[in-house]
Amino acid sequence: MTEKDPTKALPEASRDGQLEETDLQEQNRLLREENERLKKEREEYRKTLPVKERLYDHINVSLKTMDMIIAVLFILLGIVFVMGILTRGG
Secondary structure, X not given: OOOOOHHHHOOOOOOOOOOOHHHHHHHHHHHHHHHHHXXXXXXXXXXXXXXXXXXXXXXXXXXXXXXXXXXXXXXXXXXXXXXXXXXXXX
16 A cells, blocks of 8 residues: 555644644644544454454453353353253153
C-alpha cells in the first residue's frame, strides 16, 4: 500500500505557535478521513476472523478464561449425556 501518512499533511504552526482556524479545520478533516479509513480496514479484517475470534470480541474476558469456560461447559454437557444414558435403562 502506498497511502500517504495523514499526519505529514497536517499544517505547520504559525510563528506565534497557534494554528489558524482554517488549518485546524483542515487537520480535523484529515483526521476524520483517516479515522474512517481505519474503521473500514478494521471491519474488513474482522470479517476474515473465524467465528470463535469474533465471539471473543463481544465478551470482555480474556481468551484463556473464555476457553476455560467453554471447556467446562463441554465437560458438563458430556456428564449430562452420560447420566441420561445411565438413568434411561433404570
